[in-house]
Amino acid sequence: MQTPTELAAAYRSQGRKLTPQRQLLFQLMHGNDKHPTAEALFAEASAQMPGISLRTVYQTLNELAEMGELQFIDIGGGATRFDPNLDDHHHVVCVDCGQIRDVHVNGTAALKPVGIEDFTINEVGVVFQGVCSTCEKSRAKSPKTAQAKSPAQQAKVSK
Amino acid sequence: MQTPTELAAAYRSQGRKLTPQRQLLFQLMHGNDKHPTAEALFAEASAQMPGISLRTVYQTLNELAEMGELQFIDIGGGATRFDPNLDDHHHVVCVDCGQIRDVHVNGTAALKPVGIEDFTINEVGVVFQGVCSTCEKSRAKSPKTAQAKSPAQQAKVSK
DNA sequence: AACCTAATTAGCAAGTCGTGCGAATAAGAA
DNA sequence: TTCTTATTCGCACGACTTGCTAATTAGGTT
Ligand SMILES: [Mn+2]
Ligand SMILES: [Mn+2]
Ligand SMILES: [Zn+2]
Ligand SMILES: [Zn+2]
Numbered sequence: 001m002q003t004p005t006e007l008a009a010a011y012r013s014q015g016r017k018l019t020p021q022r023q024l025l026f027q028l029m030h031g032n033d034k035h036p037t038a039e040a041l042f043a044e045a046s047a048q049m050p051g052i053s054l055r056t057v058y059q060t061l062n063e064l065a066e067m068g069e070l071q072f073i074d075i076g077g078g079a080t081r082f083d084p085n086l087d088d089h090h091h092v093v094c095v096d097c098g099q100i101r102d103v104h105v106n107g108t109a110a111l112k113p114v115g116i117e118d119f120t121i122n123e124v125g126v127v128f129q130g131v132c133s134t135c136e137k138s139r140a141k142s143p144k145t146a147q148a149k150s151p152a153q154q155a156k157v158s159k
Numbered sequence: 160m161q162t163p164t165e166l167a168a169a170y171r172s173q174g175r176k177l178t179p180q181r182q183l184l185f186q187l188m189h190g191n192d193k194h195p196t197a198e199a200l201f202a203e204a205s206a207q208m209p210g211i212s213l214r215t216v217y218q219t220l221n222e223l224a225e226m227g228e229l230q231f232i233d234i235g236g237g238a239t240r241f242d243p244n245l246d247d248h249h250h251v252v253c254v255d256c257g258q259i260r261d262v263h264v265n266g267t268a269a270l271k272p273v274g275i276e277d278f279t280i281n282e283v284g285v286v287f288q289g290v291c292s293t294c295e296k297s298r299a300k301s302p303k304t305a306q307a308k309s310p311a312q313q314a315k316v317s318k
Numbered sequence: 319a320a321c322c323t324a325a326t327t328a329g330c331a332a333g334t335c336g337t338g339c340g341a342a343t344a345a346g347a348a
Numbered sequence: 349t350t351c352t353t354a355t356t357c358g359c360a361c362g363a364c365t366t367g368c369t370a371a372t373t374a375g376g377t378t
Contacts, residue, residue, distance in 0.1 A: 017325055017374045038365080053328045058365065074235025078336095079364060092275050101278070106271040111285060114263045116251045118292035125286045126270060133277035176345045176354055197336080212357045217336065238335060320378090327372070334365085343356070348349100 001069045001084035004030055010067065021045075021052050025060045029070065029084045035091075035100040037079040073100065075127055090126040096135035103128065160228040160243030163189055169226065183208050184219045188229065188243045194250075194259040196238040232259065234286055249285040255294035262287065 002010065004026035008018050028044050036044075042057045061082050064070045073081040075093060081100060090105045105126050113121065131139070161169065163185035167177050187203050195203075201216045220241050223229045232240040234252060240259060249264045264285050272280065290298070 012375095015325085019326065019374070021327075039363095051328085055329070055366085056327055059327085062366095072235065074233060076231065076233025076239070080235070090272075092272065092278050092280070094278070095281070101275060103275050104273045106273060107266060107269045110266045110269060112265040113249075113251065113287055114265060116260060116262050116287070116289075119251050119253070119260070119287070119289040120295060121251070121287050121289040122254070123288040125288070127284045127286075128272055128275070128278070128280050129282040129284070130275075130278040130280035136279060171346095174354085178345070178355065180356070210357090214337090214358070215356055218356080221337095322377075323373105323375100325372105325374075328370095330368090332365105332367075334363100336361105336363085338361075339359090341357095343354105345354075346352095348351080 001030055001064065001086065007069065010069075014067075016063075021049065021056050022060055024049050024052070025057065029064070029082070032084055033102055035073055035081040035083050037081055039079065041082070075100070090128070092128040092130060094132040094135055095129055096131050096138075099132060101132075160189060160223065160245065166228065173226075175222075180204075180208065180211050180215050181219055183211070184216065188223070188241070191243055192261055194232055194240040194242050196240055198238065200241070234259070249287070251287040251289060253291040253294055254288055255290050255297075258291060260291075 001007070004023060007026045008023070011018055011022070024045055025041070028041060034040075038054065038058050038061060041061070042052070042054045045052050045057060061070070064084075065072060065082075069086075070082055070084045071086070073083050073091065075081075075091070077098060085102060089102050090108075092101045092103045093099070094101075108124055108126060111124060113119075160166070163182060166185050167182070170177055170181070183204055184200070187200060193199075197213065197216050197220060200220070201211070201213045204211050204216060220229070223243075224231060224241075228245075229241055229243045230245070232242050232250065234240075234250070236257060244261060248261050249267075251260045251262045252258070253260075267283055267285060270283060272278075
């Protein structure tokens with residue numbers, strides 16, 4: 001995603017208006033590597049701008065996605081996560097706390113899909129599933145007790 | 160996923176009952192490589208057993224997942240897809256029609272995630288995005304016209 | 319500085335997907 | 349056949365996201 005300033009220019013050049021809500025969201029998303037949900041972003045935004053609506057957050061995120069400024073990440077778990085990082089990168093998910101971390105992956109070019117000659121491939125996504133060090137420690141302390149997870153950070157893991 | 164007969168045994172040995180609903184779902188899922196949604200499976204089941212409830216379909220699918228007989232696949236697009244194929248494999252998604260196809264991938268062992276030394280990785284998933292030959296042809300005929308897609312097969316694609 | 323108008327916002331209704339709950343039903347053991 | 353308890357089904361409800369629209373506002377025009 002471009003900087004808030006660059007986005008301002010991009011918006012104007014497209015006949016879009018520069019509202020305080022949008023500017024705030026530009027700031028909050030720029031360089032954001034947390035892969036937040038719309039709700040999470042709404043919470044942050046609300047702190048600085050009480051009254052901003054969740055609807056506007058969704059609207060702006062969709063808008064930015066249409067403009068190619070950010071991507072959606074759907075890895076299960078209910079809510080879509082938003083990612084302003086447009087570099088070629090992939091993700092690791094902690095199955096315990098649900099956090100998503102960027103990860104650069106070497107070797108993706110060498111991946112050879114077999115049996116789909118009839119497809120024209122445009123993109124490849126790699127998702128690692130594991131446990132982060134923090135959760136690993138918690139497990140050591142209370143091996144039996146499942147950690148309390150807020151719905152927002154729960155990861156619905158396959159298999 | 161095991162055969163309906165094997166599942167029957169597994170169920171009984173776990174004190175679970177063998178209902179006609181479950182048996183039908185075992186059949187419909189066994190060897191199913193369509194990665195159906197719960198709704199899609201419900202539709203198929205309803206054809207053979209009018210009156211079966213969507214609730215029961217969800218219940219049975221969750222049950223089978225708990226038993227490790229199938230996996231959930233979440234690649235965006237609204238509904239979770241179910242996969243009875245437990246072999247080590249990956250998926251290709253047609254961004255046009257939303258179909259998901261199994262694909263064996265060579266080279267996954269060589270994938271090197273960089274910068275997540277603090278994670279204990281358990282699993283790696285690879286998803287290819289592209290266009291299937293059928294959709295490719297449709298595009299040739301009507302390049303401008305977007306294909307009509309049923310909600311169930313729509314793929315919500317990131318980026 | 320006041321004005322105009324299209325774009326935007328906020329809020330609530332509604333849609334989709336999935337789960338909690340409880341009464342009625344049925345599997346399977348006795 | 350009887351009994352116990354797992355299961356089914358239907359509906360309410362919850363989480364997430366979008367549709368709709370009246371009120372507001374950005375930003376160009378006079
Ligand atoms: Mn990312
Ligand atoms: Mn599969
Ligand atoms: Zn964690
Ligand atoms: Zn297709």
